[in-house]
Amino acid sequence: MNTIYSQDYSKYVRIFGKITNPNDEKILIRGGNYKKEIMLNSKGEFSDTLNIKTGYYSFYDFKESTSMYLEPGYNLNITVNTKEFDETIKYSGNGEGPNNFLANYYIFIEQNLIDYSSYQKMSDKEFFEQEKEIFENSISLINRSLIFNKVFLEKQKEIILFDHLRKMINKVGDNYFSVNSNIDIKQYLDKKLEFINFNDSILFESQLSRNFLNSFLSAGLVANNPSCINIYNEVITEKQKKGILRSLKRGISFYNLDHLDDYYSCLIKLIDDEKTLLTIKTKYKRIKSLEKGNISPLFNYADTSGNNISLESFRDKLVYIDVWATWCGPCKEQIPYLKKLEEKYRTKDIVFVSMSIDDPKDAIKWKKMIIDKELKGIQIMADKAWKSSFVLDYVIEGIPRFILIDKNGNIISSNAPRPATFNKGNYLLNEEIQTIFDENL
Template sequence: MKQKLIFFIAIAICFSSCENKEKNQSVILKGSIQNSNDSVLIFYYSDKSDTVFLSGKNDFRFVLDLKMPVYGYFRINKKTINVFLSPGDSLELKADANRLEEITFSGIGADENKCLSQLSEERTKQEINYEEWFSLDEKQFVFKSDSAYKAQLIFLENLQHKFNNLNPFFTKTEKARIFYTYAESRIAYERSQVFSANSKQKLSPAFYSFQKEINLNDSTMVFIPEYQIFLKTYLDKKVYEQEKNYETMNDLIGAEFDIILSEIKQQQIKNYLLHSVFRDHLQFNGLEGAKDLLALYEKHTTNKKNKDEISSLVKKWQQLLPGNSAPEIALQDELGKIHSLKDFKGKYVFIDFWATWCYPCRREIPHLAKLHKEYSGKNIVFISISIDKQKEAWEQMLKIEKMPWLQLHTTPDAKLLQDYQIYSIPRFVLIDKEGKIVNAQAPAPSEKKLRDMLDMAL
């Protein structure tokens, strides 16, 4: 009987222990947000996101299952609220979207988030003025950067005294965030001196003393922005040190892949860098010549979500390959008249995506004007599509620039920009008489290659 009693007590303890362990992994994040323009609230953390609806009283409640501490954030009225959460936390926040600097935290985990809020405010005050710092000689720059680094560490230490028993992961990560901001500025300074026409200084060995503290394989930092920025800057530095002339962007990205695969051993960080580099490359440069890079990416990355995103990008670019039907366009001109691609069937169409605030775009206007004049009377229509957020700015610019070809307007968030994969401007597209893509990344009007392309087509 005694043995049975001991057995049942042991089972009860086991169940209790398992239950407590499960509870400790659950995190409650709740609160209220006044004056939000949105009815839903999305919390982003690690590579995940959770969504809830705001109640009629603007209340919300998330229940998250966490196995380790995480940093996350909300986007409210295009502003960001950063949050730190650890297994077992029950955090409540109250905020007014119009006065986010007055946010309050309470409950388990409140101290870390009060601390995080003050650290974020201090970082904003101490933000690096790169233009000023990079104009300094080595001694002056080192003094500036070391002083800023030490000041932020002291600020963090003072907060540790103010808030007792802060989560050790939190304090370790905050120190690392400060360090990698400092380390990134060192590498960026070195690069600025290499490219500066006025700089002839050779940096001393002491300048690189920070490198011994760098850890390229710290998986706990993989979702921390300061670490991510540092890794990308470090990658740029390593590519430059190879002292090679890359004929194409694909060659350059291939070199970055080689460095990642040789120096990064931790799979999560490898996944992040491969994805970040290749996604940016696809967005801005498309599929041309990227077949080998795609195969290399798929072979070495293990993150399914990342692979799915790349697969989606590839499909979108495939729709813009030569011979495919061009996505429809139906936009208003400055007089309010709607123009569609269908209106120009039987003619070639050259499209210029631009904005008034884009200097490289405006630099192309005289070349486009010359092109328009040269090909006047030929079987081609020239269209400029502004993506200015403020339509008034576009209308005012039309009065200044006097562009006698068709002018249309859309907005930066329009589906049209997704259809044509517009991630940067200026961007040029050539469409044939049947409304099919000739080149979704046509040469600029200032390039002779465009005239050769048009002469061949017309």
């Protein structure tokens, strides 16, 4: 046993246990500024004593992770089979109550997760009702847990509330701040927000509470809500203001086209720094220049044989561009469905262009993947990876990114639907992009 532990049990946390089918020769405990690697023996067993403060920590096996609640004085046995990580993790000993609750809670959340496709299609009212039910069931779960640690119970309920409010504001914030707000949504959120003291700087030290604050004030500032403007100007700290501005800057994006102008108007009122303002204005103008019907930026990049291929050579055809890279997992997940689209439309006036933004020095790797995965269509590599002119012109900050251009070289969509959509744990061929193809052929 570690000598530091034997001196005073109550000041330290002891964890020990066994990992079945370990993914590494060690595990990692981390939280805040704390980080400690613990070696496994040949049987997957581990044991260590931690000099840490009360709080939430991540238990990481270098493939999957879970959150733990630790307090000085805990003597916690942990067992897990990595083949079914979330389903098999178990805790026993002093500290087992809060941690077995967390293990069950995360399974509950995973089982009730609203997938992105459903989320996008939900009305504000539909999402509100479903998320409210998940929140109420979460609180019921902790109330039935028979945990007597009041510090943990209060903290966990606070975490559940802030995460719930963040999700609500992210989806229904526009509705909430609107003069025509749904009365049920308005009254529900008003009641929940009554208990939040925006003057309490300590309250907003946790990541979850900061995430809520960023979402709430961002939505309120964009809506020009007087109360949120006052909180921003008079109540929160300069550090918190920086977090809000970071959230608002993310709104200048292709993923926020419906509210792009509102976010831009909000930011230019809040930002004084000329350099930052110039960056925001430049990005905004670039995105606006890529609206439907505008002339598309051009490309002229080499294919696998070294021959330059230009966008202009595809006039009189639709052009569906996939901006990707060999190292991009989500890009590769789209490939089978891109192939299906190519096969379905092979006799139509449409060209499928896959534009790699790999580093040019990785050209051999790119060519090998084209062969190994039997990639079809036009395969080209941008000349300067992320700094290529086409990437900059289209303000591409994440991949995969799909772009659709009409037969005259004009933009149909600068952020076109992907070949596959993810729904209820499975990928399906995306009907939306096929409809757009058919409308423009």
